[in-house]
Amino acid sequence: MESMRDIDRAMEREIAKGSCPLKFVGIEFGDSPYQEIASKEKLLEVLSYLLRTGDYGKFAVNGTGSNVYMNIRGRKPDFQRTYSIFDRNCIFSAISHYGKKIKPDFDGHTYLETVQCFFKLPDGEQEKYRVTYYGQETFVFPMSDKYILGLYTHCISARRAASADMDIPGTGFSEKEQGIVSLAGVRDVLFQCLLFDTVKYGEGVLCADLCTIYCLK
Template identity: 50%
Template sequence: MRDVNRVMKREIKKGSTPLQFEQLNFGDYSYNEISSHEKLVQVLSYLLRIGEYKSFAGKTIGNNVYMDIKWKKVVFKRTRLAYERNDIFATIKRLAKKYKLDFAGKLYLETVRCYFTISEEELKKCRYNYKRKDTYAFVLSNKYIMALYTHCLLARKAAAFENIELNSLSEEGISMVKLENVREVLFQALLLDDIKYKESKMYAELCIIYVLY
């Protein structure tokens, strides 16, 4: 993480907005069963902003980080073009076929909220008016976005070994937080094109599809 943080500092000096990862949270929204092949296609289409969800692919779609498979290795990347996301969709469908999925309670979508912070002074610099509404725009380089993703991913892995409050989750949900029953990760995405605000904090959703034993 020292190397990642050094990269972030260099990118801030070059002009990236100093958005900082703070924490991730689980809640009663975190786990949803994917009970059929059709539901899996729907979930992947939503995450990739393709098919019936292609209208979700706005100008900020390029900020999202997606899992892909290249030369039998997992890679994470950003995409701007629809055909690139369709290629990822096809790759993950082939991977799902390889895993011979059992949809009887063996496939789940995990959604965790990754919270970010920024100083009030820096936030003021990001404010602008779009269609007569006040909003914010963050200038983030590719290296900076990938560094934020690394923070989110490592925090998710660390959550499996930390004593965090999980009162709102079922026993099965708690088991998945701790990665106790996870066989494979089918897909991952950090949705930075849809940053939300809650109680004066901003967050993006880290979505992971797990194949269970």
């Protein structure tokens, strides 16, 4: 497995080739990061929203191609960008099939976690990537697959580190939520994605959501 130093070096090479120099800053859990998924129907609805498919296809925007999605290839998870509704529908089918294997328990044991990931552009660079899409202001970041997967790796590395670094009993989370934060109560990860198409900007940083569906022990 590549070290973070190797990943950072690869990302610097991608910047030299023209990738947007977006830098990872850190993560926050926010006030309400957890949502229980209490039925199979709700699970499919959440997957449809995150993947911008079905009734939620209208949420697909110009930046959706920058989202990073978990897919299942063989028996192992893989992480990738998508370039069309066809790609996202294929992931929806793969994750739905994967769910049949790991059998999520909808009696209080399946949760969606949304963690805020913060990024920063060099001073004076923000306006270069701000666009208006169908009347709405958003950001588009030209990044190679290798660069954006490097950002995703930073996000999940920070999420894992948070399980050891946080004062979890002092967070105000319920006992079950504390088990998710620490990852001690997690049995499987059903799905994960990093959403750049709903990025928010404020106070000099950009915020994107890292969303994970956990199956608990």
